[in-house]
Amino acid sequence: MAVTKRLTALAFALCVHGLAAAAPVAEETLARLAQMRALPTATDAQQGIGQRGELDAAWRWFGNHRLEALPVLRRELALELKRPKPSQLMLLDVGYFLRALGEPADTPLALQALLRIDPDGAVPKSQGGQLFRFVHAMARERDARLLPLMDKVFLRGQVTVLLPQQGTTLDETSVCIYLYGQYGSAAERHLRALLGDSAVVNRVLEVLMWVGSPDSVPAVAALLNTADSDTFARAATFLLRAGGLQGRDALRAFDPRGLQGKALEFYRQTAGQLNRVSFETLASQLSEQPDGTPAQVRGLDEAGARQALATLNAGYGSYDGIQPAAIARAALPRQVLIDELIRVRERSLLRVSAETLADVDTTNTLINTLRFRPVER
Incomplete structure (x- = not known):
């Protein structure tokens, strides 16, 4: 009995100590949130850089005290969302923190915060990089309610994103590829509907080159009659790069006399390439050596192909140690390979790095090559 009492007392003491330790963390969390709310509105990226230092310091503090800070952050963000004009920086940074370092159950609250960010407000102008990261982290949910925000801020905007650890910057089109590319065929349908908008048609075509398919050939081929040479070049490039047989045939059928x-x-x-486009020529290009001559690459058997695809998927689309030409000639049905590679492409875009788009380009070239491969009997 005495031992039981001592253990009970010890447990009570530990509980009281834990509550006492948590109280200062809660107070500091509230203080940092108050500082966040009090930051003046930044009107451009340069002012936003100065604010980012303070916001990142708060982010690191929350991360260092994650378990104690999370309940406070959830509660305060929920209260903020009830305000008629919530703090945009709180929506951005606390919402993103919950998405990135919270629990899976925090995703709906983070999404609510993201959807309350004003696309015409200060955050897109001053914190475009952080907003990109938040939207990118949420895009894998494929929630269609995010598309208007993506259209307004990124497709129609001029947001670039610095990757400081890699010493590179994502341009406006690359930013869109990372976001829309995670939506799969839903993004293609959404973007295709915007091809009639002259304000964004060129960027839409640039993104479709990376995430599109032969499904968009009729809509894109209709743009070949444009008077804008930049739009024409992008439309023709899409047809060759992502249109497969349908894209090639659309270019063959086009009457150039009005150009x-x-x-x-x-x-x-472009026309000089059309008659040379075939599965064999495209597959040979995939195996080209540094001197430009094609190497002899044998196709993978079924087991080898599935292993290569699994490795690609696990490596977020990295082709390190994998020969694309061997996949093009693999002993799996053409459509199976295409479907698996599309999944690899979407997974690749979860990895924001200087190498990702080069790998995605290889995947897209492989997909388009396979669209020329004869269908198995």
């Missing part, structure tokens, strides 16, 4: 200037010059360069 002039740069558009006509681009068409002549």
Whole structure:
């Protein structure tokens, strides 16, 4: 009995000590949130850089005291969302923190915060990089309610994102590829519907080159009659790069007599490739050596192909140690390979790095090559 009493007393003492330790963390968390709310509105990226230092310091503190800070952050963000005009920085940083370092159950609250960010407000102008990271982390949920925010801020905007550890910057189109690319075919349908908007048609075509498919060939081929040479070049490039057989045939069927200037010059360069586009020529290009000559690459058997695809998936689309030409000639049905590679592409875009888009480009070239491979009987 005496031992039981001592153990009970010890447990009570530990509990009281834990509550006492948590109280200062809660107070400091509230103080840092108050500082966040009090930050003046930044009107451009330069002012936002100064604020980012303070916000990142708060982020690190929350992370160092994660278990104690999370309940406070959840409660305060929920209260903030009830305000008629919530603090945009709180929505951004606390919402993203909950998404990145919270529990899976925090995702709906984080999404609510993201959806309350004003696309015309200060955050997109001053904290575009952080907003990109938040949207990128949430895009894998494929919630269609995010698409209007993505359209307004990124597709129509001029947001670039610095990757300081890699010494590179994502340009406006690359930013869109990372976001829309996670939505799969839903993004393609959404973007295709915007091809009639002259304000964004060129960027839409640039993104579709990376995430599109032959499904968009009719809509894109209709743009070949444009008077804008830049739009023509992008449309023709899409048809060759992502349109498969349908894209090639659409270019073959196009009447170029109305073209002039740069558009006509681009068409002549493109037309010279059309009759040479086939599975064999494209597969040979996949195995080209540094001197430009194709190497002899044997296709993978079924087991080897599935292992290569599994390795690609596990490595977020990295081709280190994998020969794309061997996958192109693999002993799996063409459509199976295409479907698996599309999944690899979407998984690749979860990894924001300087190498990712080069790997995605390889995947896209492989997918388009496979679209020319004869269908198995």
